Amino acid sequence: MKKKVLSMLLASTMTAAMLAGCGSSNEEPAAATTAAADAATDAVTEAAATTEAAAAETTAAVEDTAAADEGKVLNIECWNTEFQSRITDHYPGYEKVDDTTGKIGDVTVNWIITPSDDNAYQNNLDTVLPENLDASADDKVDIFLMEADYALKYVNSDVTLPLTDIGINPDTDLADQFQYTKDIVTDSNGSLKGASWQACSAGLIYNRAAAKEVLGSDDPETVQEAVKDWDTFNATAAKLKDAGYTITSSVNDTYRVYSNNVTTPWVKDGKVVVDDNIKKWVDDSKELVDAGETNTYDLWSDDWNKGFYPDGKVFCYFGPAWLINFSMAPDQEGSIANEGGWGFCVGPQSFYWGGTWIAAAAGTDNPSLVKDIILTMTTDQDVLKEIVEKDYDCVNSKSLLTSLATDDSFGLPVLGGQNPYGLLEEGAEKVDMSNISDYDQGCNEEFQNALKGYFDGNYASYDDAIAAFNKAIVEKYPDVTTD
Amino acid sequence: MKKKSRSKVVEYNKWGYIFLIPFTLVYVIFQLIPLFTTIWNSFFENYRSGLKQIGPNFIGLENYVKILSSGDLWQYAGNTLIMWIIGFIPQIFFSLLLGAWFTDPSLRLKCQQFFKTVIYLPNLIMASAFAMLFFTLFSDSGPVNSILLQMGVLKEPFSFFSSVAATRLLVGFMNFIMWFGNTTILLMAGMMGIDQSLFEAAEVDGATSNQIFFKITLPLLRPILIYVLITSLIGGLQMFDVPQILTNGTGDPARSTLTMIMWLNKHLYSKNFGMGGALSVLLFIITGVLSIIVFKMTGTDTSK
Numbered sequence: 001m002k003k004k005v006l007s008m009l010l011a012s013t014m015t016a017a018m019l020a021g022c023g024s025s026n027e028e029p030a031a032a033t034t035a036a037a038d039a040a041t042d043a044v045t046e047a048a049a050t051t052e053a054a055a056a057e058t059t060a061a062v063e064d065t066a067a068a069d070e071g072k073v074l075n076i077e078c079w080n081t082e083f084q085s086r087i088t089d090h091y092p093g094y095e096k097v098d099d100t101t102g103k104i105g106d107v108t109v110n111w112i113i114t115p116s117d118d119n120a121y122q123n124n125l126d127t128v129l130p131e132n133l134d135a136s137a138d139d140k141v142d143i144f145l146m147e148a149d150y151a152l153k154y155v156n157s158d159v160t161l162p163l164t165d166i167g168i169n170p171d172t173d174l175a176d177q178f179q180y181t182k183d184i185v186t187d188s189n190g191s192l193k194g195a196s197w198q199a200c201s202a203g204l205i206y207n208r209a210a211a212k213e214v215l216g217s218d219d220p221e222t223v224q225e226a227v228k229d230w231d232t233f234n235a236t237a238a239k240l241k242d243a244g245y246t247i248t249s250s251v252n253d254t255y256r257v258y259s260n261n262v263t264t265p266w267v268k269d270g271k272v273v274v275d276d277n278i279k280k281w282v283d284d285s286k287e288l289v290d291a292g293e294t295n296t297y298d299l300w301s302d303d304w305n306k307g308f309y310p311d312g313k314v315f316c317y318f319g320p321a322w323l324i325n326f327s328m329a330p331d332q333e334g335s336i337a338n339e340g341g342w343g344f345c346v347g348p349q350s351f352y353w354g355g356t357w358i359a360a361a362a363g364t365d366n367p368s369l370v371k372d373i374i375l376t377m378t379t380d381q382d383v384l385k386e387i388v389e390k391d392y393d394c395v396n397s398k399s400l401l402t403s404l405a406t407d408d409s410f411g412l413p414v415l416g417g418q419n420p421y422g423l424l425e426e427g428a429e430k431v432d433m434s435n436i437s438d439y440d441q442g443c444n445e446e447f448q449n450a451l452k453g454y455f456d457g458n459y460a461s462y463d464d465a466i467a468a469f470n471k472a473i474v475e476k477y478p479d480v481t482t483d
Numbered sequence: 484m485k486k487k488s489r490s491k492v493v494e495y496n497k498w499g500y501i502f503l504i505p506f507t508l509v510y511v512i513f514q515l516i517p518l519f520t521t522i523w524n525s526f527f528e529n530y531r532s533g534l535k536q537i538g539p540n541f542i543g544l545e546n547y548v549k550i551l552s553s554g555d556l557w558q559y560a561g562n563t564l565i566m567w568i569i570g571f572i573p574q575i576f577f578s579l580l581l582g583a584w585f586t587d588p589s590l591r592l593k594c595q596q597f598f599k600t601v602i603y604l605p606n607l608i609m610a611s612a613f614a615m616l617f618f619t620l621f622s623d624s625g626p627v628n629s630i631l632l633q634m635g636v637l638k639e640p641f642s643f644f645s646s647v648a649a650t651r652l653l654v655g656f657m658n659f660i661m662w663f664g665n666t667t668i669l670l671m672a673g674m675m676g677i678d679q680s681l682f683e684a685a686e687v688d689g690a691t692s693n694q695i696f697f698k699i700t701l702p703l704l705r706p707i708l709i710y711v712l713i714t715s716l717i718g719g720l721q722m723f724d725v726p727q728i729l730t731n732g733t734g735d736p737a738r739s740t741l742t743m744i745m746w747l748n749k750h751l752y753s754k755n756f757g758m759g760g761a762l763s764v765l766l767f768i769i770t771g772v773l774s775i776i777v778f779k780m781t782g783t784d785t786s787k
């Protein structure tokens with residue numbers, strides 16, 4: 001009898017637990033939770049009272065940022081902490097709460113970070129943005145960030161709000177910005193859908209000690225002469241090898257320089273095409289690798305990073321100004337950047353790299369705050385000046401760059417006091433964005449992956465590597481065709 | 484009286500069914516229904532291209548034709564099997580050896596509990612953490628390379644992850660390290676289930692320990708060995724986490740460590756549910772066929 005009761009009890013608890021899990025679980029436990037809920041409400045009201053008081057204080061400071069009827073939560077989709085740190089450092093009234101939240105007045109700012117590797121960030125946006133209009137107020141994405149590699153995809157769709165819709169007039173408000181930063185985010189009807197605080201024209205960042213040793217001088221003009229085109233560049237690589245240096249840390253360093261100077265987009269009429277300049281990258285790189293003048297490391301890997309220190313014996317990296325500050329360990333004792341041992345010149349071809357565009361998501365419930373963030377971060381001269389001084393970004397303001405370029409007292413400590421802004425401004429004017437496509441990020445990533453196999457000798461021929469690249473592209477973009 | 488006892492049996496049987504309800508429900512909801520929807524999905528063209536949703540359009544067997552005609556599946560199946568075998572051979576060897584030692588009372592091993600725990604420990608580490616660890620250890624400027632350089636074994640750093648053989652060996656080695664403890668414990672359970680009097684009788688008859696192992700332990704262990712082989716084979720065919728993390732999802736060098744599940748993951752990552760479904764169904768068939776082959780090969784002998 002006892003057994004029977006016990007087993008019945010066991011069986012019923014088991015099934016009850018299951019059903020509770022499956023269906024509406026709020027019947028039975030309701031009674032139990034009411035008491036707890038009562039206690040919790042008390043605590044909440046108390047807490048709310050204090051935050052209200054605090055909020056009232058801060059709102060006074062930034063009164064015009066958020067209209068009273070707007071959402072209380074500002075969600076920002078991004079792929080790293082760069083923009084977050086810019087906002088934390090430079091946006092007036094922003095208070096950091098913890099690593100992924102902050103407060104502007106009484107609006108809570110959520111940073112939703114999805115790394116961009118392997119299209120993860122875009123896949124996330126692809127799912128979230130189309131449903132944004134129907135999302136509940138606190139879950140709506142208000143701002144999302146984009147990179148040039150895939151900006152077109154979002155710009156040419158309804159998920160991104162034109163800036164005019166949130167009250168920004170591109171002709172007057174953004175007149176001081178570089179044209180290419182606007183071209184990237186202009187949709188096929190000509191309306192502008194985002195803005196950037198950076199003009200990421202880039203160049204060749206060389207190791208001054210190595211330049212002195214091998215080229216006899218670390219003067220930017222002498223170095224530029226030794227890397228002025230790809231043939232000279234490759235000849236210099238041989239000289240550097242004799243002195244024990246590799247010219248770049250990895251073949252992937254030069255990739256963007258070649259891929260920015262293409263004459264056809266990656267995907268044309270739904271079909272992947274390898275441009276001649278990219279083919280040239282393959283040929284040049286294969287020669288350098290075979291001669292032991294560079295390596296095949298992945299960008300950002302620990303092996304690639306070695307050259308940030310003198311022992312890494314790397315002559316140069318290619319990148320914009322933010323690369324030195326954001327990645328090249330300037331705070332690390334003993335790094336080249338820390339000792340101001342880098343120099344800057346244009347390199348074989350001018351190119352750009354990176355750049356983050358701020359866009360307003362359709363469905364945002366904080367339009368006036370979004371407007372204020374975009375305007376403050378991309379046009380406010382004081383903020384941009386601060387960004388230059390603190391983060392060495394090449395900011396998106398022609399007038400500011402011109403004044404910086406002519407200011408002889410201004411120089412970057414990581415570059416040993418050199419002032420690169422003249423070269424950067426010149427580069428930014430030259431950037432040509434006419435050959436970007438929606439698929440650039442995936443194509444660039446997979447092309448470098450596949451060709452690494454060719455450089456390392458794991459693919460017997462270029463054609464084998466291209467076959468592998470085609471496979472990877474079809475997996476990533478099922479609607480694209482290949483040869 | 485008899486009647487009464489029978490009805491009692493029936494009554495008890497009822498409890499058996501009731502206790503089965505939770506499992507059955509979980510199984511149907513989380514296994515059986517997804518299994519059928521996977522098969523159903525495999526007949527559709529259904530993927531996302533950027534912000535656009537394509538399909539679902541019914542296209543019959545086209546997904547299957549695409550997968551089978553490209554021949555890639557067999558390459559990745561080959562990768563998977565090679566890496567599984569690299570890991571499985573040392574795994575079964577060391578597990579048998581350790582199992583035999585641990586269960587042999589005449590050896591009087593000390594600290595048995597300690598060693599049993601230690602060999603199981605690698606399995607407690609997350610596979611991804613383990614793969615990250617190996618990635619760092621064997622990178623070009625990692626500790627393994629610096630040790631080899633300082634010992635004078637190598638002249639310049641060896642790039643492990645650019646070599647097909649080295650990367651496959653590393654994956655196999657990691658799977659071996661992670662799973663040999665588990666296998667040892669399974670085999671030990673099997674060995675302890677063998678009647679001790681058989682060993683004693685053999686010893687009395689003057690058999691050497693080698694003879695005892697090969698003539699008594701192994702044949703009687705056969706059912707457990709088959710179980711280990713099949714579970715390990717199925718686990719091996721589903722190999723994913725270690726190579727995925729070790730190669731950052733690319734299956735490089737030259738796609739030689741791309742396993743079937745990693746390939747499936749690539750399709751699902753771009754939300755290509757049709758191809759993903761078709762590939763899953765093919766994997767299901769391959770796994771089934773291989774398991775039946777193993778079972779038949781090893782099973783017929785016991786019946787003789």
